[in-house]
Amino acid sequence: MKILVINCGSSSVKYQLIDTDTETALAKGMVSRIGMSASVLTHKPHDRPEVKVSGEILDHIVAIEYVVAMLLSENHGVIADRSEIEAIGHRVVHGGEKFTESVLITPELMLELRNLIDLAPLHNPHNIRGINACQKTLPGLPMVAVFDTAFHHQMPPKAYIYGLPYVMYKRYGIRRYGFHGTSHQYVAEQASQMLGKPLEELKLITCHLGNGASVAAVDGGVSVDTSMGFTPLEGLLMGTRTGDLDPAIILHIMAREELTLHEANTLLNKHSGLAGISGVSSDMREIIESAHSNHSNARLAIDAYCYRLRKYIAAYAAAMGGLDALVYTAGIGENSPDVRECSCENLEFMGIRLDKAKNNQAVGQKADISADDATVRTLVIPTNEELVIARDTKRIVEAAK
Amino acid sequence: MARTSIVIVGAGIMGQGLAEAVANSGTEVTLIDKTTKLAEQGVKGISESIDREIERWGLTKSDKKAILSRIFPSSDLSETEDAEIVIEAIPEDLKLKRALFERLDKICKKDAVMITNTGTLSISEIGATTERPQKIIGMHFLNPVTKIPLVEIVKGLKTDDATFQRAVEFAELLNKKWITVHEYPGYVTTRIIVPLLNEAMHVLMEGVATAEDIDQAMKLGFGFNVGPLTLADMMGLDVVMSWMENLLEELSEHKYNPCPLLRKLVRAGHLGVKTGSGFFEYDEEGNKLEGSGLATGMAKSGA
Numbered sequence: 001m002k003i004l005v006i007n008c009g010s011s012s013v014k015y016q017l018i019d020t021d022t023e024t025a026l027a028k029g030m031v032s033r034i035g036m037s038a039s040v041l042t043h044k045p046h047d048r049p050e051v052k053v054s055g056e057i058l059d060h061i062v063a064i065e066y067v068v069a070m071l072l073s074e075n076h077g078v079i080a081d082r083s084e085i086e087a088i089g090h091r092v093v094h095g096g097e098k099f100t101e102s103v104l105i106t107p108e109l110m111l112e113l114r115n116l117i118d119l120a121p122l123h124n125p126h127n128i129r130g131i132n133a134c135q136k137t138l139p140g141l142p143m144v145a146v147f148d149t150a151f152h153h154q155m156p157p158k159a160y161i162y163g164l165p166y167v168m169y170k171r172y173g174i175r176r177y178g179f180h181g182t183s184h185q186y187v188a189e190q191a192s193q194m195l196g197k198p199l200e201e202l203k204l205i206t207c208h209l210g211n212g213a214s215v216a217a218v219d220g221g222v223s224v225d226t227s228m229g230f231t232p233l234e235g236l237l238m239g240t241r242t243g244d245l246d247p248a249i250i251l252h253i254m255a256r257e258e259l260t261l262h263e264a265n266t267l268l269n270k271h272s273g274l275a276g277i278s279g280v281s282s283d284m285r286e287i288i289e290s291a292h293s294n295h296s297n298a299r300l301a302i303d304a305y306c307y308r309l310r311k312y313i314a315a316y317a318a319a320m321g322g323l324d325a326l327v328y329t330a331g332i333g334e335n336s337p338d339v340r341e342c343s344c345e346n347l348e349f350m351g352i353r354l355d356k357a358k359n360n361q362a363v364g365q366k367a368d369i370s371a372d373d374a375t376v377r378t379l380v381i382p383t384n385e386e387l388v389i390a391r392d393t394k395r396i397v398e399a400a401k
Numbered sequence: 402m403a404r405t406s407i408v409i410v411g412a413g414i415m416g417q418g419l420a421e422a423v424a425n426s427g428t429e430v431t432l433i434d435k436t437t438k439l440a441e442q443g444v445k446g447i448s449e450s451i452d453r454e455i456e457r458w459g460l461t462k463s464d465k466k467a468i469l470s471r472i473f474p475s476s477d478l479s480e481t482e483d484a485e486i487v488i489e490a491i492p493e494d495l496k497l498k499r500a501l502f503e504r505l506d507k508i509c510k511k512d513a514v515m516i517t518n519t520g521t522l523s524i525s526e527i528g529a530t531t532e533r534p535q536k537i538i539g540m541h542f543l544n545p546v547t548k549i550p551l552v553e554i555v556k557g558l559k560t561d562d563a564t565f566q567r568a569v570e571f572a573e574l575l576n577k578k579w580i581t582v583h584e585y586p587g588y589v590t591t592r593i594i595v596p597l598l599n600e601a602m603h604v605l606m607e608g609v610a611t612a613e614d615i616d617q618a619m620k621l622g623f624g625f626n627v628g629p630l631t632l633a634d635m636m637g638l639d640v641v642m643s644w645m646e647n648l649l650e651e652l653s654e655h656k657y658n659p660c661p662l663l664r665k666l667v668r669a670g671h672l673g674v675k676t677g678s679g680f681f682e683y684d685e686e687g688n689k690l691e692g693s694g695l696a697t698g699m700a701k702s703g704a
Contacts, residue, residue, distance in 0.1 A: 011463070011467075056470075058429075058470070059427060257457070259457065259458065260459070260548070262459055263458050263459035264458070266459050266460065266461070267458035270461050271458050
């Protein structure tokens with residue numbers, strides 16, 4: 001079955017056309033800088049070189065139209081007719097407490113997704129936009145929503161409850177939900193294969209370090225704790241997000257600068273994190289470059305980033321009472337030996353030790369980067385959320401038939 | 402999501418606010434004024450307003466780029482020809498508005514919804530200049546449009562339900578809460594706020610309390626975000642006076658008679674924030690100067 005997997009961000013659409021019979025991507029690509037003057041569509045068919053097209057792509061509908069046209073294109077396409085696409089799988093960030101697994105998209109589901117916007121105002125609207133855009137561009141195809149929160153749904157209450165009046169949980173569903181679930185789940189399964197041990201017997205810590213970043217404690221295949229919380233704002237320092245913060249700070253700033261709710265929200269989500277501290281960029285590569293040329297706040301941003309990550313790793317080992325393997329994934333996790341090395345510093349006491357050469361070599365590929373005598377394995381595993389989404393989509397669409 | 406063809410006529414403060422709000426919702430918008438220069442000044446105003454919002458952390462530089470890329474300035478009224486929604490945002494003057502709608506009536510397609518943005522004027526009277534009064538509706542946005550979450554949707558005598566529904570959809574596109582108003586002078590917001598502002602001016606003129614204390618009293622005593630005299634300065638004292646005169650003319654009630662102090666300030670060209678001086682003094686960026694409020698109708702405080 002050929003499945004189009006769509007992951008809509010605020011200004012990007014990532015896509016893959018996956019053949020679930022062979023579990024390979026026939027083509028993958030991304031439309032970036034949507035809404036800006038120079039949008040770019042990068043498209044890579046599995047058997048031909050990558051192509052880049054730039055143009056003015058002002059919204060998600062136009063972006064999906066570009067993607068479909070590219071999949072059908074004579075020179076760069078991978079299908080002859082749009083009817084070859086049999087289903088569409090969508091990444092949806094927030095499933096609330098209601099959605100503990102992937103589901104078929106129906107008009108009723110769309111209503112429920114809209115109700116969840118309050119929980120993930122920064123993400124669910126874009127996901128919904130993506131679903132609407134596909135309904136418009138590829139009408140009639142079955143579509144499945146795969147939730148970022150679903151993998152974490154077995155987290156115990158002691159891990160998800162906040163120190164607020166309990167009635168806030170009952171009234172507004174305020175609890176830890178966790179995100180990046182599909183990625184944490186995928187790399188945990190891959191780690192079990194690499195280690196040649198069943199997932200049920202493993203204690204893993206998975207670090208998904210992309211533009212957004214989170215850590216999960218995966219005990220016996222179940223996510224028992226994770227650093228993102230009620231929204232994807234909590235936990236690690238991220239590209240433009242604060243991560244953990246004394247909640248009184250925001251009240252203080254709102255009073256001092258007379259900020260509205262909207263302004264405060266944008267401050268926390270878009271002006272903070274690596275970009276906010278460094279003043280350079282939200283992109284770790286650029287920050288590392290600046291740090292090498294002695295930009296002191298760039299150095300500070302990296303140190304703060306790695307220090308907090310290190311604390312989470314140790315905390316989650318404590319939460320599980322042990323650790324078999326530490327896994328790095330996503331943009332920074334897969335590609336930055338610097339961040340891996342820095343975040344593992346001082347963790348020798350609990351058995352984590354990297355092989356410097358192996359660490360430096362592991363860029364964007366599966367690798368065991370631990371020193372031979374390390375008692376905890378440290379792995380780099382490229383994530384593949386799209387494959388998980390395609391598998392779920394196939395299963396649910398076939399069951400619905 | 403259908404891309405609506407939205408055109409705003411009038412690139413002053415209200416037109417700018419509306420264009421920014423529409424563009425920020427992800428929709429393209431044309432902003433028309435009498436000359437290309439005026440329309441471009443409007444876009445410049447929007448750009449500055451976004452810069453202020455970036456400083457207040459509310460938007461990012463990439464938001465700015467995206468918003469501005471969706472706004473097209475123009476001086477050509479015929480660009481309203483294919484528009485689905487035309488919004489008038491020119492000065493609050495019945496003659497000017499009537500003349501504009503008479504022209505738009507000849508250009509716009511038959512099923513276009515025509516919105517007039519007015520705080521006091523009669524929708525029915527504006528609609529009567531056209532051959533489609535059922536398509537004319539009032540939407541009273543409050544300044545600053547991007548910040549105030551309310552819009553009054555004003556039905557004229559002949560406005561039809563389909564037009565009302567389109568106005569509701571437009572309000573929702575802009576993420577505004579709306580209330581329905583049946584046309585009557587001053588609607589709800591203007592009608593209620595104007596006597597309050599006027600009374601605050603009388604209290605000041607009669608020497609009961611200083612401008613600062615009057616504002617303080619209403620802010621702390623009744624939970625107003627902004628005190629009445631500061632609010633009048635923000636609205637523009639000439640604008641406040643023209644609302645009162647419109648209400649006075651329509652309803653002939655003494656309570657709408659502008660306070661003599663207001664008349665005096667307007668005659669002196671002290672129109673509030675926009676001229677740097679009103680009941681308070683302001684710096685070039687429009688920030689109120691500490692302790693600058695009038696002590697009575699006659700003197701500055703501390704003088």
